[in-house]
Amino acid sequence: MGLLKYTARRLVFLAFLVIGVSLVVFVISHSVPSDPVLANLSQRNIDNQEMVDSFKAKWGLDKPMYTQYFIYVGNLVKGDMGTSIRTQRPVMDDLKKYFPATIELAIFSIIIAVFFGMLFGIISAIKRNSAIDQIIRGISVVGVSVPSFWLGLMFLLLFYVNLGIAPGPGRISPYLAPPVAVTNLYVIDALLAGDWSLAVDALQHLLLPGLVLGSFTMGLITRTTRSSLLEVMSLDFIRTARAKGLTEKMIIMRHALGNALIPVVTVIGIGFGNLLGGMVLVETIFAWPGIGQYAYKAAGNLDFPAIIGVSILISINYVVINLIVDLLYGILDPRVRYN
Amino acid sequence: MSDDLLDKDLLRISNLNVQFRTSEGVFKAVRDVSISIRSGETLGIVGESGSGKSVTALSIMNLIPNPPGEIKGDIFFNGQNLREMSLEEVRKVRGNEISMIFQEPMTSLNPIHTCGKQIMEPLLLHKGFTKHEAKARTIELLKMVGIPLPEQRFKEYPHQLSGGMRQRIMIAMALACRPKLLLADEPTTALDVTIQAQILELMKNLRNEIDSAIIMITHDLGIITEMCHSVAVMYAGQVVESSPLKELIREPLHPYTEGLLRSIPTITKEKQRLYTIDGTVPSPFNMPPGCSFQPRCKYSNAICSEQTPDLIHVSEERAVRCWRHAENIGIGNRSVLHG
Ligand SMILES: Nc1ncnc2c1ncn2[C@@H]1O[C@H](COP(=O)(O)OP(=O)(O)OP(=O)(O)O)[C@@H](O)[C@H]1O
Ligand code: SF4
Ligand SMILES: [Mg+2]
Numbered sequence: 001m002g003l004l005k006y007t008a009r010r011l012v013f014l015a016f017l018v019i020g021v022s023l024v025v026f027v028i029s030h031s032v033p034s035d036p037v038l039a040n041l042s043q044r045n046i047d048n049q050e051m052v053d054s055f056k057a058k059w060g061l062d063k064p065m066y067t068q069y070f071i072y073v074g075n076l077v078k079g080d081m082g083t084s085i086r087t088q089r090p091v092m093d094d095l096k097k098y099f100p101a102t103i104e105l106a107i108f109s110i111i112i113a114v115f116f117g118m119l120f121g122i123i124s125a126i127k128r129n130s131a132i133d134q135i136i137r138g139i140s141v142v143g144v145s146v147p148s149f150w151l152g153l154m155f156l157l158l159f160y161v162n163l164g165i166a167p168g169p170g171r172i173s174p175y176l177a178p179p180v181a182v183t184n185l186y187v188i189d190a191l192l193a194g195d196w197s198l199a200v201d202a203l204q205h206l207l208l209p210g211l212v213l214g215s216f217t218m219g220l221i222t223r224t225t226r227s228s229l230l231e232v233m234s235l236d237f238i239r240t241a242r243a244k245g246l247t248e249k250m251i252i253m254r255h256a257l258g259n260a261l262i263p264v265v266t267v268i269g270i271g272f273g274n275l276l277g278g279m280v281l282v283e284t285i286f287a288w289p290g291i292g293q294y295a296y297k298a299a300g301n302l303d304f305p306a307i308i309g310v311s312i313l314i315s316i317n318y319v320v321i322n323l324i325v326d327l328l329y330g331i332l333d334p335r336v337r338y339n
Numbered sequence: 340m341s342d343d344l345l346d347k348d349l350l351r352i353s354n355l356n357v358q359f360r361t362s363e364g365v366f367k368a369v370r371d372v373s374i375s376i377r378s379g380e381t382l383g384i385v386g387e388s389g390s391g392k393s394v395t396a397l398s399i400m401n402l403i404p405n406p407p408g409e410i411k412g413d414i415f416f417n418g419q420n421l422r423e424m425s426l427e428e429v430r431k432v433r434g435n436e437i438s439m440i441f442q443e444p445m446t447s448l449n450p451i452h453t454c455g456k457q458i459m460e461p462l463l464l465h466k467g468f469t470k471h472e473a474k475a476r477t478i479e480l481l482k483m484v485g486i487p488l489p490e491q492r493f494k495e496y497p498h499q500l501s502g503g504m505r506q507r508i509m510i511a512m513a514l515a516c517r518p519k520l521l522l523a524d525e526p527t528t529a530l531d532v533t534i535q536a537q538i539l540e541l542m543k544n545l546r547n548e549i550d551s552a553i554i555m556i557t558h559d560l561g562i563i564t565e566m567c568h569s570v571a572v573m574y575a576g577q578v579v580e581s582s583p584l585k586e587l588i589r590e591p592l593h594p595y596t597e598g599l600l601r602s603i604p605t606i607t608k609e610k611q612r613l614y615t616i617d618g619t620v621p622s623p624f625n626m627p628p629g630c631s632f633q634p635r636c637k638y639s640n641a642i643c644s645e646q647t648p649d650l651i652h653v654s655e656e657r658a659v660r661c662w663r664h665a666e667n668i669g670i671g672n673r674s675v676l677h678g
Binding site for chain 1: 448
């Protein structure tokens with residue numbers, strides 16, 4: 001029961017956080033010295049006083065700042081984030097269009113990073129100081145310290161250009177049509193449509209950018225898992241588990257891992273933050289039609305409605321990730337759950 | 340020792356040596372310890388902090404961390420040498436035929452599992468109980484160790500319980516499989532007097548009911564007189580005296596034992612002054628030549644600081660590591676001459 005209550009409390013907290021984040025983003029964007037009227041209306045409309053007035057009225061620009069904020073939130077709740085100057089489409093539609101590509105890549109790379117990071121970390125800890133431990137530690141140092149744009153270019157050069165074993169940029173091969181949109185995550189949509197070869201093609205396209213994007217997180221998780229597991233294995237309750245006659249495998253699986261993963265969860269949160277940051281570069285290098293590229297272009301064009309929209313979206317992402325991390329803590333650690 | 344005697348002993352440790360390789364050097368925590376115990380008996384181990392009591396008990400379970408620890412010597416349990424068993428065979432004994440109550444109740448339980456689950460574990464592992472049976476037995480054990488609301492405690496996590504409660508959980512866990520040998524390392528330190536009496540009673544019952552043997556490590560000479568048939572007095576890693584309880588109380592042979600017994604406050608004496616032995620235990624890295632107790636001994640003479648006394652059997656059941664008694668039976672004089 002503890003877990004349910006805990007989740008409910010975190011959800012209430014989330015609502016407050018979203019309000020706070022939207023306020024900060026709003027205030028910052030409205031303190032930027034630029035005229036939204038100039039930015040959003042065409043030259044002819046600006047000369048038309050009626051148009052200008054109705055635009056100002058729609059966004060509440062004739063009202064004081066706090067009223068503006070409430071109007072903005074009102075529009076936001078209705079799903080209206082204004083129109084992008086660059087694409088001339090509602091920001092909301094743009095986000096809906098580009099975000100799934102990003103989230104698919106992000107989820108893929110976090111899964112890879114968490115899975116292999118933990119696997120390598122566990123192997124490394126169990127085979128401490130062996131050759132395999134040295135190799136894994138070497139790889140994780142590389143993962144943590146090599147910049148993702150460099151790694152991305154090298155991967156493309158090696159696996160796509162030279163070896164020809166990886167597909168080129170993009171979400172799917174150019175000769176294939178995207179699957180029928182359900183979730184807009186291509187792998188899942190392809191599976192839903194029963195199109196295996198398309199799903200595999202989409203997965204192959206995820207591989208390189210996913211690895212590049214997740215390399216930092218994977219290295220971090222490997223190192224944390226290793227050190228955390230080694231530390232836990234020296235604690236008194238592991239001795240108790242040994243005294244019960246459990247095998248080393250049971251001790252690790254039942255008694256050590258659960259405890260060792262608690263600090264790893266923190267690192268997953270940090271890693272995800274890093275992942276969103278690396279998104280702009282990786283999407284650009286791999287021609288990935290996601291939010292990163294959209295944000296990059298919006299910034300280049302001083303496309304404020306789009307920038308605000310992306311900011312809010314990313315903030316919500318952070319909040320959701322934090323929520324998931326907190327929930328994971330609650331699941332892993334009863335001391336958190338019952339406090 | 341004859342084969343006949345060998346068979347009667349449930350546990351016989353001979354020439355146990357445990358050393359730790361630390362950065363400061365090799366540190367001999369246990370030196371040439373030989374003790375034995377029969378079924379249905381309780382052996383008390385007393386001695387100052389750091390004298391090697393816990394290390395001796397942990398060695399029986401093969402729970403000394405290696406590195407830095409190294410165990411040498413023979414430990415016969417039921418006629419089989421535990422030191423020569425495979426890890427697989429040792430595991431079948433651990434928590435089943437031999438179990439241990441650890442000195443550290445606060446840290447010896449796994450924080451992420453419920454108390455019930457942790458007590459059930461050895462039952463499921465060694466006794467082939469179903470979950471249902473194991474739970475019933477666990478609730479019964481919780482009642483036995485005097486835990487109120489056992490059904491509720493079963494579901495609780497260690498952090499929700501007080502130190503005394505955790506200690507009792509540890510005791511319940513150790514008693515779960517009805518071990519033939521129970522190693523109790525300061526089992527009642529965290530408990531109040533009533534509960535302490537109850538736990539001691541419980542151990543006595545176990546001993547009488549299934550003819551178990553108990554090794555009781557304690558600072559509390561009251562517990563020793565209440566529970567034990569025989570006593571091993573440890574000093575600086577060595578057994579300096581071993582004897583049946585009554586003889587030991589009536590006539591302590593080793594000067595250290597004498598000091599220990601004088602340190603029990605007795606109400607009959609007018610002045611209730613606590614006698615303490617002057618001086619401190621020598622540093623293990625800097626053992627004096629000869630008898631380890633020599634710097635603190637009021638009987639010491641020339642040979643004491645030159646030659647290390649052996650454990651001398653002064654009778655069938657009594658042994659002491661002191662030159663005074665070697666002289667009494669005519670060994671020491673020769674050594675003095677030779678020295
Ligand atoms: N893992 C270890 N590494 C290094 N030294 C150790 C280790 N375990 C125990 N020792 C040392 O061995 C010596 C004997 O310790 P032990 O725990 O057996 O003492 P004890 O008689 O049980 O004392 P106490 O009454 O305080 O429990 C101590 O000096 C201790 O520091
Ligand atoms: S051997 Fe000597 S110093 Fe040691 S306890 Fe006996 S009398 Fe004292
Ligand atoms: Mg101890």
